[in-house]
Amino acid sequence: MRFNRRQLFRTATGALAYASSAGLLKTARLRAEEPIRVGNILDKTGGLNIYSLKQIQGVAMAVDEINAAGGLLGRPLELHFYDSQSDNQFNSQYATQALAQDQVKVIHGGITSSSREVMRPVVRKFGGLLFYNSLYEGGVCDRRHVSTGMVPAQQLEPLVDYVVKEQGKKKGYILAADYNYGQITSKWMQKMIREAGGEDMAVEFFALDVNNFAPVIAKIQAAKPDVVWSVLVGGAHIAFYRQFEATIGKKNMMLASTTYGVGREQTELSAQEGDGIIIGTSFVDSLPTAEAKAFVDKFHKYAGNDEYVGEYGEYGYRGVSLWAEAVKKAKSAEPDDVIAALDGVSVNGGGGKYTIDGKTNHTTMDIHIVKGNATQTFDVIKSFPQRPPKDTQLVCDLVKNPDDTTQYEPKI
């Protein structure tokens, strides 16, 4: 039998395909069972862990629940947790490890804006996907970054409206944590207070390890504002709420905050120290809805205790649920496929309906103005259904500029 070149090629290809088909099948089956790796980088230890402890459980609970229901796309999820120890250096180190070595398909995590900003370039470099489950100052326009928490247009705007317009507390004194979140959020605050017809008397910044607030409390009393705005962050800053109550007292001066409660501060303070503080939130345990109650019950059962869960615990669960929904929609866990499927992905969680806006990769959600009460939880004063991340939508369009990676800041 004589082969010409063409026949030889055809036969050889066929033979090769036949010979390798067993191997191919084997690989294919292996792939079907191979777990999808999910990274979670949060601060289990260190001064910022008040925000992470419940979120770590929230993420684990969501992953376990998905696995119990048969996994995603027929593949189980495998959770890799990394303790970033409240130190940004570990965020970049572990993000690299997660993506390069452990081959995770998504990273959930980062609490502070500074930790997010060190992880974003890493995620970009390895073509990964970052779900940042935290409230923040807004404006990050990056297709590899998804924000599932509140931004100022969602949280701060109704809060400022309530305090300045409804309560008539026009003169505000702003205290903020000294890093990018506090710096940018305080700018938003000044802008919104002015737009609401109020006055921002002063802005003062505090390093994260400051726990002596006596000087600023004396200054506040000399300045006599109507309301003190707290953008304070972390375990050391909780001391402010104690010292405020021991001197001025919330019955004499209103105290409003963008960050109070998300670190479960009220559980570390006495009932009196937490009573009366006003915050904007997308989830507190005491939301009067069936969803919230079901979520809190589920969380308590999972954690094996009945501690307060709070916004950041819910964010962990919310982030994983939204990502899983996007994976189902994309029929793939590859970061680029998931990113392409993000627009309009929606889940119903403890705080109501969350929908991702594909133009900005930010999330539309319900917002509530709540007030700390004497039983160390919160009473809902007012609710604002389905608020979009308007501030970021004004400046960011990932459909038009998919290569944008800027974080836009407010101008005042």
Place this chain on the structure above:
Amino acid sequence: MQLLANYLYLIGYSFAIFVLISLGLAVIFGMMRVINLAQGEFIMLGAYVCVEATKAGLSLWLAIIAAGLAVGAFGIVVERLIIRFLYGRILDTLLATWGLSLFLVGGVTIAYGPQSESVGATLGNFQIGDISYSRYSLVVIIVAVLLLVGTYALWRFTRFGLIVRGTMQNAAMANAMGINTGLVYMLTFGFGSALAGLAGAVLVPIVGASPQLGLSYIAKAFITVIAGGPLPLLGTSAASAVFSTIDGIISYHSSTVVSEIAVLLIAIVLLRLLPLGITGRLRRGL
């Protein structure tokens, strides 16, 4: 008038904090020349003992005393197990106490979890003019001054103080006079630890107890004692007075960040002008 009251209050409070965090170190490092990097963790332990004691039903005041005693006893154990083998070996002490500090932070994190805990001190406030001040800050100031005066009196006027000073000056001679110097070292170290424990307990209603609490104080404590110079008590109080005056005034007019920078700048300038510390030129005293 109002400004003066503010200054007095802020300077007094800042002075109290400087004295509280550095008094124990003034004894352990200033007198005994032991570089104790775990001093901050002794403060942290004091805070936790106070939290536990109040949970067990003691009043805050008893809890503070209990914290002093417990941390003092803990200090004695540390001295017997670690420090006594290392007298005169500065580098080794430094490593050993640093290790101890890491161990304590880790241990407390495992035992209590990493979140912070606190006790409420609802003493209310008092008014001067338009401004209300926390009553508990006054308690802090009074406790700090009492501890300072008490420590001074103990060293200066009691037989025990005389023996301790003699031993620190010349251990071999004291030994020859029939004094059990090992015991004296042990008790002095325990006393310095107890002061740290008291400090942590007194501060807990204001700052809360967390495993990292000591880290925020240890550098300040060393700077204060070193700037104070060879006479531990006088030096530490003088350095605290200088630093707190600057801290109180600048933090009121500018911010806490600027005042911390100012304090460090002054410390550098002080040590440049008086390399041996504020009391470097004085021959005698405590």
